[in-house]
Amino acid sequence: MTKTSEAKIVAAARRIVREQGCEALTQRAVAAAVGVKAPSLYKRFRDKAALLGAVRAEAFVDLEARLRAAAQGQPPAAAFLRIAAAFRAFAAECPDLYRLMFDPALQSADRAAESRALAPFEAALRNIVGAGQGASAAHAALSLLHGFVRLEIDGAAPSPGPHDEAFHFAVFALLQGMAQSEAKEPAPNAA
Amino acid sequence: MTKTSEAKIVAAARRIVREQGCEALTQRAVAAAVGVKAPSLYKRFRDKAALLGAVRAEAFVDLEARLRAAAQGQPPAAAFLRIAAAFRAFAAECPDLYRLMFDPALQSADRAAESRALAPFEAALRNIVGAGQGASAAHAALSLLHGFVRLEIDGAAPSPGPHDEAFHFAVFALLQGMAQSEAKEPAPNAA
């Protein structure tokens, strides 16, 4: 007498987040979406955090696929620019899911999911920056993109209108700067 | 028979956010902190959102002061580097207040507060990038810093340890790239 399954529950939760936002994601709502009552969810997921963790992990898998597809067959610099655009597009399409993925309350759960999803960054940047700076470059790129899209989806960007020009400027400037850092010293540790 | 005031309420709310986090900021907690009962708060602030707006505005004023102080008397590039460090330090000191400042649910409230606080960015960058690119440069810088500190305070940074090296790398790369964009064309609008 199984009326649902883990996969269906996760899918329903994800749909709710995408269509109605993080705040609408209650156990009752998820249960209703899969055609059961709230208590039944506790047979599949220990608690709400476990369910959110599953949603989050699935979302990171999707993000990774999109970043990989964007970089596919491109030379490093072009790959980075396309990854950046794909990252922004992902966040724009499902801002609430994006917020969930980086929700501070869930970070402790599954760090591996995020790492895997961001591997394309380092892959593209490794051949752009100097040896041993791949990790820093990936961190820098993620910071820029994460900050930009968060400001954008949160309505906190400095200017109100469309931000395409600012986005291109920012991504291009960082790429240029990172490409040059190759020859420089590896970041002095000034206190 | 005034046992409290707007200023004391805002200060108490801010202290709660800093010391116990955003989630601990309830009307009851604020009231208790100033020595009254929850209903009394509604004589001073129409609702919770109004109170949060006041807290947020005050926080932006403080941030602005710190950024200005950091840039004080410095040449543009040094000013930018010091502003970046001050921005990061602010977020590190009071991460929950920082989250509140950029809370998507409050963005509609007072956009001017944020704009004013970020003026030092544009002031420092105006003489680094080409004419007419000041706004984009400020947007790019804010994006990088916002993204970096959010990843850091949310525990979502790619690497676990301290991130000083990555921070310096990122800020320096962006600065370098922006300085060079001066001679380039103003960002093509490729779809």
Place this chain on the structure above:
DNA sequence: GTCTATACGACGATAGAC
């Protein structure tokens, strides 16, 4: 495995006495 029923708590906000 699903259900009904419910415990339990927290929250924001209001009404009305003093």
Place this chain on the structure above:
DNA sequence: GTCTATCGTCGTATAGAC
């Protein structure tokens, strides 16, 4: 302006029948 008392809502989670 402050209080007591309370409303109404929503949330997670559990107990126990079927």
